[in-house]
Amino acid sequence: GAGVSQSPRYKVAKRGQDVALRCDPISGHVSLFWYQQALGQGPEFLTYFQNEAQLDKSGLPSDRFFAERPEGSVSTLKIQRTQQEDSAVYLCASSHSGPVSGQFFGPGTRLTVL
Amino acid sequence: RKEVEQDPGPFNVPEGATVAFNCTYSNSASQSFFWYRQDCRKEPKLLMSVYSSGNEDGRFTAQLNRASQYISLLIRDSKLSDSATYLCVALSNTGKLIFGQGTTLQVKP
Numbered sequence: 001g002a003g004v005s006q007s008p009r010y011k012v013a014k015r016g017q018d019v020a021l022r023c024d025p026i027s028g029h030v031s032l033f034w035y036q037q038a039l040g041q042g043p044e045f046l047t048y049f050q051n052e053a054q055l056d057k058s059g060l061p062s063d064r065f066f067a068e069r070p071e072g073s074v075s076t077l078k079i080q081r082t083q084q085e086d087s088a089v090y091l092c093a094s095s096h097s098g099p100v101s102g103q104f105f106g107p108g109t110r111l112t113v114l
Numbered sequence: 115r116k117e118v119e120q121d122p123g124p125f126n127v128p129e130g131a132t133v134a135f136n137c138t139y140s141n142s143a144s145q146s147f148f149w150y151r152q153d154c155r156k157e158p159k160l161l162m163s164v165y166s167s168g169n170e171d172g173r174f175t176a177q178l179n180r181a182s183q184y185i186s187l188l189i190r191d192s193k194l195s196d197s198a199t200y201l202c203v204a205l206s207n208t209g210k211l212i213f214g215q216g217t218t219l220q221v222k223p
Contacts (some may be wrong), residue, residue, distance in 0.1 A: 033211070035211075041215055041216075042118075042201050042213030042215050042216050043158065043211075043213045044213070045210045045211060045212070048209065048210070055209075056209065058208075058210075091157060098209065102160050103160070103211060104160075105157035105158050105159070107156070107157050108157055
């Protein structure tokens, strides 16, 4: 496809459940970013990959959050033992080179933790 | 205090009006700035980059004032289709995009 794709689009989890969110960036895009967007707020940075290297994970809110991009393409954001405060839209973005080039966002995964 | 601050609005304007949004940022080391548009329940999309010299794209004009750490977006001749949330964004010196809360615009017929 032409754009960034994410799956699933919607996820409902029971508190304590583990979830995995997938991002397929635009083909050939070197950089990949994950953001968390709470209702009524702007996206908040979580983590950044350049190829397979995770260069910045300072935005991950706790050690329950883990992201990987093992082959420098598809990325997975995993949240262990989900809590209600994890409910948000998780956005993935990719860019051709580094952060300064335009970032293109996927449609997001809306996570609801009950 | 948030690193990028915007008035969340909402701004309710009639079609054809001119509307301006402002944004301030606190990190003087921020390198680049952008305006993104986000429609309800959709992803953010890049609207335009912001330069000190100012830049214009059709009905949209963006301006950066580094001395005051202030960014603006002006929309002329508003259309119904301009209704959305406008996100002010700074690229930090560490490479992160820092988003403001967003300003909601509602253009009425």
